[in-house]
Amino acid sequence: MENTKELRTWLDDMNLAHPLVIAGPCSAETEEQVLKIAHELKDSDVNYFRAGIWKPRTRPGMFEGVGEIGLRWLKKVKEETGMKTCTEVANAAHVKLAIENEVDLLWIGARSTVSPFIMQEIADALQGTDKIVLVKNPVNPDLALWLGGIERLYTAGIKNLGAIHRGFSTYEKSKYRNIPEWQLAIEFQNRFPDLPLICDPSHITGNRAMIFDVSQTALDLNLDGLMIETHTDPDNAWSDAAQQVTPDSLKQIMKDLKIRKETNTEAEYQISLDNLRAQINVVDNQMIDLLGKRMKVADEIGALKKDKNVAVLQSKRWNEILGNMILEGESKGLSEEFVLKMFKAIHQESINHQEKIINGL
Numbered sequence: 001m002e003n004t005k006e007l008r009t010w011l012d013d014m015n016l017a018h019p020l021v022i023a024g025p026c027s028a029e030t031e032e033q034v035l036k037i038a039h040e041l042k043d044s045d046v047n048y049f050r051a052g053i054w055k056p057r058t059r060p061g062m063f064e065g066v067g068e069i070g071l072r073w074l075k076k077v078k079e080e081t082g083m084k085t086c087t088e089v090a091n092a093a094h095v096k097l098a099i100e101n102e103v104d105l106l107w108i109g110a111r112s113t114v115s116p117f118i119m120q121e122i123a124d125a126l127q128g129t130d131k132i133v134l135v136k137n138p139v140n141p142d143l144a145l146w147l148g149g150i151e152r153l154y155t156a157g158i159k160n161l162g163a164i165h166r167g168f169s170t171y172e173k174s175k176y177r178n179i180p181e182w183q184l185a186i187e188f189q190n191r192f193p194d195l196p197l198i199c200d201p202s203h204i205t206g207n208r209a210m211i212f213d214v215s216q217t218a219l220d221l222n223l224d225g226l227m228i229e230t231h232t233d234p235d236n237a238w239s240d241a242a243q244q245v246t247p248d249s250l251k252q253i254m255k256d257l258k259i260r261k262e263t264n265t266e267a268e269y270q271i272s273l274d275n276l277r278a279q280i281n282v283v284d285n286q287m288i289d290l291l292g293k294r295m296k297v298a299d300e301i302g303a304l305k306k307d308k309n310v311a312v313l314q315s316k317r318w319n320e321i322l323g324n325m326i327l328e329g330e331s332k333g334l335s336e337e338f339v340l341k342m343f344k345a346i347h348q349e350s351i352n353h354q355e356k357i358i359n360g361l
């Protein structure tokens with residue numbers, strides 16, 4: 001992908017004073033539900049009205065979307081509210097129907113991005129379209145796979161492109177439904193700074209209470225927009241009930257978010273600073289997470305030592321760790337003094353943990 005600047009023309013041309021906003025229900029359920037939500041979102045910052053028509057569900061027997069009939073409801077949304085519309089497409093038949101029914105923007109879901117066959121089928125079906133196409137990240141944290149999917153569309157002559165960061169599934173327990181792994185979004189921006197990148201805090205959090213914070217982080221990291229699932233009766237939604245917000249909450253979220261436009265050098269400085277601070281926060285959170293993991297392993301070692309009646313402190317092992325870490329640190333530009341201090345503190349915490357376990361505290 002050579003001329004990535006061209007890929008964001010569709011977004012630049014919109015000349016928005018705020019990030020791009022896509023909102024609407026996870027799923028289209030009934031004509032009344034779709035139109036009710038659309039009318040409540042009409043006078044807001046929403047640029048595109050979303051509704052899933054074909055729903056990829058984890059297990060069979062769950063609500064899999066209303067299908068083709070929902071496209072007629074989206075047409076009505078356009079006629080009655082003037083809002084542009086979007087939906088997820090997952091195969092060539094979906095693409096054909098969505099284009100025939102004048103859906104304005106199509107997105108490709110996380111479960112499709114993981115499959116190069118599906119991505120190629122969709123790219124072939126979209127060949128040369130001037131529709132906006134956004135590609136969600138694959139469910140697993142694989143930047144190359146994400147970019148590969150986008151590249152397939154680019155090669156098929158689709159020039160109005162963008163991506164959606166919706167978090168990554170993980171085996172480990174987490175407060176998120178899909179962990180954000182912000183460093184991947186940052187890496188994405190470093191590789192393709194002009195490709196619009198939008199955040200989907202709904203699928204990252206899985207929980208409406210956390211949507212504001214994740215949205216603010218996304219904006220601080222200079223992402224270009226937000227896709228937020230919105231429903232007039234979230235608790236009774238047919239899919240993703242816990243993560244949907246009401247139209248009023250969405251408006252409040254948009255009002256409360258710190259949104260800045262570059263206007264002068266002072267503002268530019270502030271934006272750069274906020275962006276770098278957001279990056280530091282990402283790394284700090286990763287460090288705490290890793291230290292927590294390290295202490296869990298130390299606890300397990302403590303339990304083993306207790307079993308075998310072995311002393312907590314074993315200096316030979318400790319000196320080995322230190323020597324290795326000083327070398328590693330040097331290669332990353334960290335002073336020996338700093339590495340020593342840091343590892344002494346970490347080691348002390350491990351000993352405290354192990355002593356607690358050995359003494360049954």
Ligand code: PEP
Binds near residue numbers: 110203
């Ligand atoms: C959706 O947007 O409703 C959806 C199914 O998202 P994802 O592909 O991110 O799971």
Ligand code: MN
Binds near residue numbers: 026027229239240
């Ligand atoms: Mn959803």
